[in-house]
Amino acid sequence: MFFNLPMLLSLLSQIPYLTPDDIAAFLSLWKKKVQLNRYDFLIRQGQVEQGLYLVTSGALRIYYPLPSEEICVGFGYPHTLLVSFPSFVDGRPSDYYIQALKKSELLGISKADLMQLIEQRPNIRRFWYEQLEKALVGKIEREVDLLLPEPEQRLQRVMQRSPHLFQHIPKKYIASYLRMSPETLSRIK
Numbered sequence: 001m002f003f004n005l006p007m008l009l010s011l012l013s014q015i016p017y018l019t020p021d022d023i024a025a026f027l028s029l030w031k032k033k034v035q036l037n038r039y040d041f042l043i044r045q046g047q048v049e050q051g052l053y054l055v056t057s058g059a060l061r062i063y064y065p066l067p068s069e070e071i072c073v074g075f076g077y078p079h080t081l082l083v084s085f086p087s088f089v090d091g092r093p094s095d096y097y098i099q100a101l102k103k104s105e106l107l108g109i110s111k112a113d114l115m116q117l118i119e120q121r122p123n124i125r126r127f128w129y130e131q132l133e134k135a136l137v138g139k140i141e142r143e144v145d146l147l148l149p150e151p152e153q154r155l156q157r158v159m160q161r162s163p164h165l166f167q168h169i170p171k172k173y174i175a176s177y178l179r180m181s182p183e184t185l186s187r188i189k
Contacts, residue, residue, distance in 0.1 A: 005027055007054075007056055008027060008030060015127060017126065022121055025121060025124070026124055029109050029110075029117060030109045031113075032053075034053065037100065038103055040099070042099070042106070045093070045094055047093065048092065048093055049087035050088075052111065053076070053083060053108045054080075054082075055078055056107055057103075057104060058101070059076065059104065060100050063096060064097075071179075081131060082098065084096050101170060141161060144157070145157050145158060
C-alpha cells in the first residue's frame, strides 16, 4: 500500500456492508497521489474534472470567481471527499476552482475506475449513493443557510453541522462561504 491508503482503509472498514473483497478492490484503484503547496490549484475553471479525491492532509476551498469577488462554495479537509462535482458528472469544463489553502495531500481515483467499480460491485454502488445523498443533504442545508437573513443564524447552522471548520479553514474564506464580510464574522463569532 502507498500514500495514506491506511487512512482510506480505516474509513472504509467502518462501513459494515463493505466486504474485505470490496475494500481491496476499491483501495487498489486509488492510484493518484497529489501534493499541493499553499495556493496551488487542484483544478482550475475550464478544466474537466477527471477524478475524485480524498483529502488526507491540509485544507482546500472550492470557489466560483466573479469579477468583484471569489465566492467560496465548499471546503475540503482531512477525511473528506473533494471534486468539482458538475464537471465530474457531466464531463464539461469546471466553473469552479479548487485551491489549496495550505500544504495539502490528496489521494485520487479516476472517474473511469470509479464508474467501472460501481457497475461491478453493488456494495460500492451503495456506498457511492450514500455519499451522493449526504452531499445533496449538505447542499440543501447550505441553500437554507444562504436564504437566512441574519448572519448569526447562518453561522450558528454551519457551526452545528461543521464545528471543526474553524480548525481547518481561515476565517476570511468561511466569511465568503457564509456570504458575509470577515468583519461581520469576527463580530458575531
